[in-house]
Each structure stands twice: as C-alpha cells, then as structure tokens.
Amino acid sequence: MITAPGSGQGKSIVTAALARLHRNAGRKVQVFKHGPDYLDPMVLEVASGRPVYQLHPWMTGEAECRWRLAKAAGEADLVLVEGAMGLFDGDPSSADLAVLGGLPVLPVIDASGMAQTFGAVALGLARFRADLQIHEVIANRIGSPRHGVMLAESLPEGLELLGAIPRDEAMAIPDRHLGLVQASELTHLDRQLDAAATVLAEAGLDRLPATVALQAPAPAQPDRLLDGVRIAVARDAAFAFIYRGNIDLLEAMGAQLSYFSPLADDGLPQADALWLPGGYPELHAATLAANTPMREAIRAHHRAGRPILAECGGLMACVSSLVDLDGNAHAMLGLMPGTATMEGRLQALGLQSLHTREGNLRGHTYHRSSLDTPLEPRARTRKLAGTEAEPVFQVGRLTASYFHGYFPSAPELVARLFRGQPLAF
Template sequence: MKATVPAAMITAPGSGQGKSMVTAALARLHRNAGRKVRVFKHGPDYLDPMVLEAASGQPVYQLHPWMTGEDECRWRLTEAAQDADLVLVEGSMGLFDGDPSSADLAKLMGIPALPVIDARGMAQTFGAVALGLASFDPELPVHQVIANRIGSARHGDMLRESLPDGISLLGAIPRNEAMSIPDRHLGLVQAGELGDLDQRLDAAAEVLAEAGLDGLPQEVTLTAEAPKPPPRLLEGVRIAIARDAAFSFLYRGNLDLLALMGADLTFFSPLTDSGLPETDALWLPGGYPELHGAALAANTAMRAAIRQHHAAGKPLLAECGGLMACTENLVDKKGDSHTMLGLMPGRVEMAGKLQALGLQSLTTVQGELRGHTYHHSRLDTGWSPVARTRKLAGTEAEPVFCHNGLVASYFHGYFPSAPELVAAIFRGEPIRVKENQHA
C-alpha cells in the first residue's frame, strides 16, 4: 500500500502553545474548502480527538510507536492517505518530550514537523526558538513555523524577520477568542458538551484563513502493509458499552478491534437509561463520573441492573472512571459523597492534584496490553490486586482487581496490542498473569 498526500505534524515547544485548536481550525478550514481531511493524534488522548473529529468530519485514531506499534502507525496513515486531500497529526506535549516523542513519530513516518509557537511577549527570541526546534535533531525536517497569539501585524512582521535562513513563517495568528476551547482537570471539555462547537470551529477557521494559513503543506509518500485480521475470538459475544457524558473515553481502535473479532456492540447510558440492553458482557470506560455523581446515584434502576449483571458472574471491564463507578462511594471535588455501584468495597475521592500519569502495560500469558494511566482521584479499597501494570514512564504502576467476572483498574488499555487478552476479559476467562507482574 502506497500513497502520496500533503501532510504535517502540528507540534509545539511545549503544552499550552495552542496546537490543539490550531490543528482543529486547520482541519475545519480545509474541510470547508471542500477537501477531505484526516487527522490523527499522537499519544494516549481521548479529548483532543473528540474535537478533531468534529472539526474534520472524519474518524480520528491515536498513533504512538510504542502503544499502538510502529506498523499500525504506518498502516493507519497510509490507509488514510489513499483518499484524503490532507493528513494532519497533532503532536503531544512538546516536540521532543516523551519517549517516543512527537518528533520520533514524525521521523518514523517521514512527515515534517510544523511547530506552533506562542509568540506572546516575544520578538527576536521567536527566531531562536524556531532555530532550536529545527536544529535539535538534524533528522527531523522543520521548514516552517506558525506564530500564535500575536498582538499586531507589526508584531507578526518582527517574528518573520527574526527567522533564520531555511525557516519560514507559514502564518501569524492573532489573539482571538475564537481560538480557544474551555478545559477542565483532564483536558479539553468534551466535544459533545459544547453546543456551539461547530460555530466555534468555523470562526477559528476564518481566523486562520485571514492569517494566510489556507495553503497545503508539502506532500509526503507513505507506505505500509495492511495488517492481518485479528482472530474472531468474540464471535457472537454481545458487549454493552457505557457511552454518555460520564463515560466517554473510548479509542476507536478498541471499538474496531472488538467488532473485527466478531463482537456485537451496543451502547447504553448509565446516566439516563433505566436498564441494560441484552448483553453477555459490559464495558464501563473512563470519563467524568465525578461530575455526574448525583445523577449516577439517583439512577437506582440502572444501578440494580448492573449489580444483577455482576452478581450473575458475567464479564465486566471497568477502566478508570468505570472503576470509580464500581466502588461503594464517590467523593467529588466539593466533598459530596455519592452512592456508586458497590461492586467492590471502598470509595474513591477526588484529589487536589494529579495522582497518576504515564505509559504502562499489563503483561500476561495472553499478551501484553499497552496503554496509559491518568487520573485525579484516590482509591481506598480492602481488595488486594491480582496484578500490577508495568510502568514505562511516569508515576506508580496501577493495581488490577479481578472478582467474579469484574476486571477493574485505573489503567486504560489499547486493545489491538493484546487481542487474545481482551477477548479473554470479555469472555469472562481468568487473566493469567506472568510472575513479574503479580501484585
């Protein structure tokens, strides 16, 4: 499989430079011009892809050489390039932050990096920052940069004049309310919570057009081999997946894998539905249960239905926010306690700061499930974990709890990294942990 397409890695010197909104606005700008735009996100992120999907009107997948694997990175980009007019990849953190970094992914795919640099309070130093990004790794092409949040046209001219030979200014974006999206403790507010998101994106696209950012990046040629289809280990297995404002952290790659393995997927809302669909297994993904504690507690019919499912020993995967919902009580940021499902003893309490962050994996006889952890709550339970994840980077490894068909952890897994293990979980089979990952 081979394809040539205009492509760029939208990155930055660090977080908070505005690259997420610039990426979304670029996608909407070119979509509004009649182009098919495919956008990807580097690293484990749920919230940015929601906005990028709304901006581009196309599905957004995560790319990460370690978590999703190098071959999958090549395949997803090359497949998208078959019929796309533009491919954009939004980086994570700073260009060279992390291992593998956004720069590593750009080099792997042969895509040039296009840094977004917040130019507030900066003049000639802008050129020094751009030069540093372009020269830090000679193997990474950086030919253009974007200035963000400039104060005036003269400010933009000063930034352009500061750039060294070989680096040009693609555009200078003025400070504008259209170039911002509300955020909260886990990142951007979910796209579905913004009733005016389309209007915001159109306004942001217009800001970029006026800043001269309506041109296409240089073309790149992408090549990859299509992956072998996964074994159909979930043929006929019905999986009901929680999906609403409280539970929404779902990788498209995870859903695709379940379907390719033969599972029959349905969705339900723990917030508003009074019962479960006919199902063999449940999946409670991550999300924001702490923002909806009162509503979850008030839905006694749903709580009874999920408790009945668990009492019957049927499989239930609970990830992060799903784990929080499985405890007896959830204490939100205001200190209010809400009754949860009570499938595992103890409670979770929102903390004043981040409690865990980083790439991790769970190694079992059935495969190595790769993923990450990111949460602001603390768990207090009498249960002993059957295993702990292995920390690749970041904070402490996460415990994994298993009881009567329930598998619960703060750990978010990327299912395609371990199809056999994922199938075992949803079939209710024991997780066979390797010796070095026992708790």
Template sequence: MTANESFAGTVPAALISAPGSGQGKSLVTAALARLHRNAGRRVRVFKFGPDYLDPMVLERASGAPVYQLQPWMTGEAECRWRLAEAATQADLILVEGAMGLFDGTPSSADLAVLAGIPAIPVIDAWGMAQTFGAVALGLARYRDDLTVGEVIANRVASPRHGDLLAKGLPADLTLLGAVPRHEAMTLPERHLGLVQAGELDDLDQRLDQAAAVLAEAGLDRLPAPVAFNAPRPTPPPRLLDGKRIGVARDAAFAFLYPANLDLLRDLGAELRFFSPLADTTLPAVDALWLPGGYPELHGATLAANTALREAIRAHHEAGKPILAECGGLMSCLETLVDGDGEHHQGFGLLPGTARLTRKLQGLGMHALRLGDQELRGHTFHHAALENAAAAQLFSEKQSGTGGEPVFVKNGLVASFFHGYFPSSPTLVAAILEGRFPPPR
C-alpha cells in the same frame, strides 16, 4: 486479500507540534482541519499518544474519526498503515503532537521521522520578538533526521509583531502564519483537559470562527505532499464471535478509542451501547465495558438511577464479565466523592471509596502483562482510592516504577489503566469472556 496487498498514496501531510504544552497546538490543529474541510477538502486528523478529549474536537473539526498514533502503544506498523490508509482517501493529513516536540519516549518527533512527515511547530509568541527565531531554530536543528521548514506563531499582538517574528527567522525557515490573539482561539477546559466536544453547543461555530482567523493569517496553504506505503494488517482471529458486549457511552463514560471499538467488532463481537445516566435497563449482553470519563461530574444522577445500578449488580453477581477503566472503576466502588466533597453511591461491586483530588494521581504509559501477553495503554487520573480491597495485579509503567492496581472479582476486571485493545486482542478477549487472568 492477498499477502502483498498494501495501502499507498501521496497527500499533503504535517505533524503540528510545539515547544511544550499550552502553546495552542490543539486548537490550531482543529482550526486547520476545519479550514481545509470548509474549502472542500477531505481531511484526516490523527492524535499522537493517548488522549480522548482532543480527538473529540478534532473529529468535529474534520468530520472523520480520529485515531491514536504512538509507536510504543499502537506499534510502529500500525502507525504506518493507518497513515497509508488515510492517504488513499484524504486530501490532507494532520497529526496533532503531544507535549513538546521532543518530549517523551517515543516523542512526537519520533513519529514524524517514522512516518516521513514534516513537523510544523506552533510557538506562543506572546512576549517575544527576535527570540522567536532562536526557539524556532532550536526546534529545527535539534535532530538531523527531522524535517522542520515552517513554523506557526500564536498569540501575535499585531501585524508589526508578526513582521518582526518573520524577519527574525533564519533563511531556511518560513513563517507559515502569525495567528493573532483572538477569543475564537480558545476552548474551555477542566481537570483532565478540554471540555468534551458534546458539551459545547456552539462548538461548530467556534471552529468556523477559528478557521476564519487562520485563513486571515495566511494558514490556508497546504503542506508538502508525502508518499505513504504500508501493508494491510492481518485481521485478528474472531475470538469474540457471537458475543454481545454492552458499552457504556454518554457524558459520564465517553473515553472510547475508535480503534478499540473497531477491534471488538473485528473479533466478532456485537456492540450494544447504553447510557448509565439515562437508561434504566441493560441491553441483553454477555459482557459489559465501562470506559473512563467523568462520572465525578454526574455522581448524583448515577446514584439516583437505582434501576440501572441494580441491573449492573445483577450482571456482576451472575459472574458475567465486566471491564471497568478509570471512571468505570470509580463507579464500581461503594462511594464516589466528587470535587465538591459530595458523596454519591456507586455501583457497589467493589469495597471502598473513589475520591476526586486536586493533585494528579497517575500519569504515563503503562502495560498489563500476563505471560507473553501485553496490553499497552496509559493512565491519567485525579482520583485516589480509600479503603479499597487488595489488588490482584498491577500494571507496569513503561519507564520507572509504580503500576496501577488491577482488581479482579467474579468476572470484573477494574483499574485506572486504560488499555489500547489492538495491542493485545487475545488478552482483551480473555477479559470479556471472563477468562481473566488466563492460565499462565
């Protein structure tokens, strides 16, 4: 590989956004991906910002892994090269935004401008007629550097309603399609967002039905081609060469960024997956990663798996590294209390209780900083800790105050903080080698 080697390609691309959350952009993006995939096109979908649940559905819809793009978390250079790499392989690139088009710093609009892709807002048109045009106009005119030439109307009541919406748009805005209210355009949700894709036995059928609804609404037209060009990234040093890392992966521990797994492999690690729900032994590994997920939904099963719990305790007592994120942290405490108030025995690596709450306890972009190393990521949880030990460190919010506690004990590093590993390969390697916190 030479220093000036790069990815380059031109392919239809668009960012699917909305005026705010709850407008239906997630399922519209997934249905668009499935629609074009069913037409024989190679589709790549990306998700703006930190999210584990939407990408699971988008991956099923498109048939390809879904990576995160967020200029602060992943870095601007990574946003550019991931899109450029996809452009060498795909016939269509879609990016699902987060929240509203201009919400957050950086926002979905910032990514669209950075990448040079147009934004197509999905606007919930239920209860609106000509006012739909005013909302679309505001989104299109709010920033001069953002391209918005088409909009999608969602939850349209009738063909006549769709005609009213189209006629109310300014001359330079087009209604890409009017999506009717339809049971196929919904997916079940729970406290952290969409139900995990693997839990929906009929997900492929649902996606095909949603794709058919979009096709009937005229959304089978490709967006405009966009030219992408970016240098290949420099491979990271093989800081984990020869290390075997056990990665928990099942219905209770499923919050895994593909980029994190890629980074560990690029660092030289061998990944061995196991299920805390089903397995009674750990694979032969040097370190463990217990990612986030829904352990609170499987507390009884986890508690009943005494053999696996004892294997994790033995690993910890031997001083071997463990990285526990969010749901992983919750499982490492003595007790886990689920949403029904039922108490379940945890792995017992840390004192205290993790209790699921109705109120959101943590949300936002965070970083774990040590010296000149900064691991970026986010937090999003409905759990609170009771009678926990004092934290050794705290994450730092991107904006504002109030970081997440980070517990460090005998090789264990546990927090509600979810890290995006490529943002600091050196710090990730230090954690998984048991050198955390490293000397400053």
C-alpha cells in the same frame, strides 16, 4: 505534524481549525493524535468530520502508525497529526513519530511574549535533530500585524513563517482538571470552529503542504475470538474515554456492540459482557447515584456471573462510594468495596502495560482520584521502567483498574476479559 515547543502553545485548536478550514474548502481531511489522549480527538473529530485515531510508536506500535498514515494518505487530501506536549518531550516523542512516519513538522509557537527571540526558538526546534523536516513555523497569539512582520524577519535562512495568528476568542477552548472540555458539552463548537478557520485563512494558513509519499502494508485481520459475543458499552457524558481503535478491534473479532447511558437509561441492552470505560463520573455522581434502575441492572449482570471491564472512571463507578470535587459522597454500584475520592492534584500519569501469559496490554493511566479499598489486587500494571504501578482488581468476573488499555496491543487478552475467562498473570 502540528507540534509546539511545549504544552499551552495552542496546537490543539490550531490543528482543529486547520482541519475545519480545509474541510470547508471541500477537502477530505484525516486527523490523528499522538499519544494516549481522549479529549483532543473529540474536538478533532467534530472539526474534520471523520474518526480520529491515536498514533504512538510504543502504545499502538510502529507498524500500526505507518499503516494508518499510509491508509489515510491514500484516501484523504490532507493528513494532520496533532503532537503531544513539546516536540521532543516524552519517549517516544512527537519528533520520534514524525521521523517514523516521514512527516514534515509544523511548530506552533506562542509569540505573545517575544519578538526576535521567536527566530531563536524556531531555529532550535528545526536544528535540534538532523532527521526532522521543519521548513515552516506558525506564530500564535500575535499582538498586531507589525508584530507578525518582526517575527517573520527574525527567522534564519531556511525557515519561513507560514502564518501569524492574532489573539482571538475563537482560538480558545475551555478546559478542566483532565484536559479540554468534552466536545459534546460545547454547544457552539461547530460555530467556533468555523470562526477559527476564518481566523486562520485571514492569517494566510490556507495553503496545502507539499505532498509526501507514505506506504506501509496493512496488518493481518485478528482472529474472530469474540464471534457472537454481545458487549454493552457505556457511553455518555460520564463515560466517554473510548479509543476508536478499541471499538474497531472488538468488531473485527466478531463482537456485537450496543451502547447505553448509565446516566439516562433505566436498563441494559441484551449483553453477555459490559464495558465501563473512563470519563467524568465525578461530575455526574449525583445523577449516577439517583438512577436506581440502572444501578440494579448492572448489579444483576454482575451477580449473574457475566463479565465486566471497568477502566478508571468505570472503576470509580464500581466501588461503594465516590467523593466528588466538592467533598460530597455519592453511593455507587458497590460491586467492590472501597471509596474513590477526588484529589487536588493528579495521582498518576504515564504509559503502562499489563503483563499476562495471553499477551501484554499496553496503555496508560491518568487520574486525579485516589482509591481506598481493602481488596488485594490480582495483579499490577508496569511502568516503562519495569516498576509496578496501578492495581488490577478482580471480583467475580469484574476486572477493574485505573489503567486504560489499547486493545489492539493484546487481542487475545482482551477477548478473554470479555468472555470472562481467567487470565494467567
């Protein structure tokens, strides 16, 4: 597991560069991401050349975490898991996942503003929990070779410096208001990852870790609750927040998936149901508003009484208007009354679940827009503490919320959504 004392230490690019380094050496690399995150996995998929799945003991479940790790260990030469926030932050934390999976932990520590204190930080991470395996650390953003030597000398007995990474333009990926810029928007990402891999190799980070044995039973196959159901999935620069595990589940339940671009296409594929996932509609609101044929096609789908699931950015596209980051209002689909307005700070963040008689769908919320609508919610998600959170709206067979669900946590509920069958809250 690649982790850090906190956010902003550089663990995302270090994980991606490690994946590219070993991939370029001819090894098969499987990368995972701890927690509910869409943007980091996009970069990690480009780096490794393989699909990236989420691991989270609560959201995806402990059994799935163990199984995915064991499956990867049987197929890949190297398995990397990028942690979330700081090593001990959150519940469950990255440390909890490491212990659950039996993974050694490799902290990345931004050493740009410290010398001997580096050893104290590394010691604290290594000794805070007795059940963690931390034997090596990485120093990031060092100022000189001598700085790296000082950091190595500061480490106590039992801890070693795997490598010291100098400051380098290749080790920085631009971000925006919800996280990293999407990988598809970074035109020179492959070139940058190759350069970052070279930086790591020169810093001595090309050594494979010790072998770890991982074993776990495979889960039972889901019932084919969506056999023959055609689901059209929006996927482009405006709608890209899609878990690989969600796609796998829909296909395993028998759904026939096709993809379309609300930005570029002028019509829908043949579909019984639509999925409008999250993304950045606020960055493309003018283009969405101008694509009149697509807007009418989605409205016709809704008028015909066919199901639509709209998550976060998908919800924002379904309301009457969207006010973007510059304060400009754009006409949206109008499937439900209301205005989504981009705000100056996050409006909601955290793990949540949607409780129904058909199961409890686990997931999260993370958005910087507010919603003004006269509609009364059909239900509300719940935070881990049990308090009510995001509203869930239903208009005809449209189900819309800021909530992002992890479909494998409640297959029967998900199947009912895409079949347009009523839910019992």
